Amino acid sequence: MAEITFREALNQAMAEEMQRDENVYLMGEEVGYYNGAYKVSQGLMEKFGASRVIDTPIAELGFAGVGIGSAMVGLRPIIEMMTFNFSILALDQIINNAAKLRYMSGGQFKIPIVFRGPGGSAHMLAAQHSQCLDPWFCNVPGLIVMTPSTPYDGKGMLKTAIRDDNPVIFIESESMYGFKGEVPEEEYLIPIGVGDIKRGGSDITLVAWNKMVHVAMEAAAILEKEDIEAEVIDPRTLKPLDEQMIVTSVEKTNRCVVIEEGWPYAGVGAEIAARISALAFDSLDAPILRVSSEDLPMPYAHNLEKEVLPSVDKVVRAAKKVLYI
């Protein structure tokens, strides 16, 4: 198996799907001539031409709506948000149109569209360019929310997202685009709503997604040195959530910490904790804890930024707390 970067894996997914179906096109800011702000669309314009890799002006609401309108009449757009921070300008189109047109019309339309780009924190970008909006999208019926943590998952999940007939919010990470991982030559797809056990263990369940998976894995390695076997569950899709995988793990470990990059208030971690409480209450030997970003706008200064974000140390401490050690 070849080892490639996250951005290459995502690039392959788009190229393969554009090759497979001529109704698939890519639209966004700097996706064409510039080859993508983060080079995820490198070479796609050269390969597929300017009619299928479309540069837009800086008008997120406008081009998000253009994508949705084109999906109403049979195209399958991939709309790149340079970062998900800018998707806030497009939220009316995403929430009121992409998510609801099928329902409001009694099923007359399919909206096969992917909104993809990096979300979450990046280094020293301050409050407007460094935030995790996962729960905003998860709160909306009609949307699917996927967020991969490895190049392998990224490719298989993005291909699935493009082929799906529903609007998919696909959240990547600026700081993971350079991560390398093994990706097979042959085609594969990763289904929506199916999580992955990134590390088996029997003492505690750590639930994490996107780059928090790597924080959880590092924490698990530290815990292992103290003979604590942590199981790391990556739900991969946040909506619909693979709650069965999480519940099965908690029934085995009886303890759980959820690690999320988003803010704690009404976050995805709160949802997961509520579901575990409802479905596996009798299995729990300790309260479920969450390690989130602090409930603050992201500060610029490196030392403050580091303090605000979840860290390996915070995860280890939370794990020990629920293990009562």
Added chain:
Amino acid sequence: MAKAKLDKEKLLWMYRMMLLIRRFEERTAQMYGMQKIGGFCHLYIGQEAVGVGTVAAMKKGDYLISAYRDHGHILAMGTDPKPVMAELFGKATGVSKGKGGSMHLFDNEKGYMGGHGIVGGQIPLATGMAFAIRYKKSNQVVVCSFGEGAVHQGAFHESLNLAKLWNLPVVYLIENNRYGMGTPLERASAVWDLSQKACSYDMARATVDGMDVLQVNEAMKEAIERARQENQPTLIEARTYRFRGHSMSDPVHSHYRTKEEVEEQKERDPISSFQAYLLDKKILTKKMADTIEDEIKKEVMDAVKFAEESPLPSLESRFSDVYA
């Protein structure tokens, strides 16, 4: 009236359709009063010439998309009044299976792409459909209707820029009924002549009397031709007036407009003036007018009866159509 360049059949279709919309909505208001219809319900009464003159210029396969004052648009696109009334009643047989209501009527088969509730939200969608037409190299055209209140939204400006930048076959139609709910245009817009907005995007534009169905039709035919033949967008402002309140919960006249103003505007009634024109040209006779009136009355009553007798949506149906 503008001079008719249409055949008799088309003229009579326009007359009949305007009258159907008028009678359908008068009955809608009555049913709303009887609480058979709920929610926000915005009547098109007074504006019929705009929608009908527009649809008369479109071809089969073209798309129309509009805002929440949409009863007239879906009827003009040829949807049977029965499932439209059933939708207003929230019945399973409604065009949107009782999930959309007055503001969210859709008929994909007929090319009517909805019924949209957020002011200006449908304008990027129309632009996207026009993008898809170019992408697929088909020969269709999109007409996007919205009120004058929508021209102040970013969605309008972002869309017009993209349409001109990419040469998209779309006609943007401002149905200027003078009031964004209770705010008159002069308190909302820095300019009075709204088609001027097209100048910012080097786009073709036109202004028409929205109470004259033939004038609307002429301008729309020209704009649609420009879209179909040259892939060029147009912005049209049709100056019209709503004879009823903003919605059913807004009185016809209140502190924001006087009774005298409304009565004066009713002198411009697009249906009676068109009827007079057709009678004068002997395209319509008094007897024909009476027959059409009777037929429409029956058609509307049949729609009410259908809606009345249709079943409510099953409770299970609320779970369907969320995901494909």
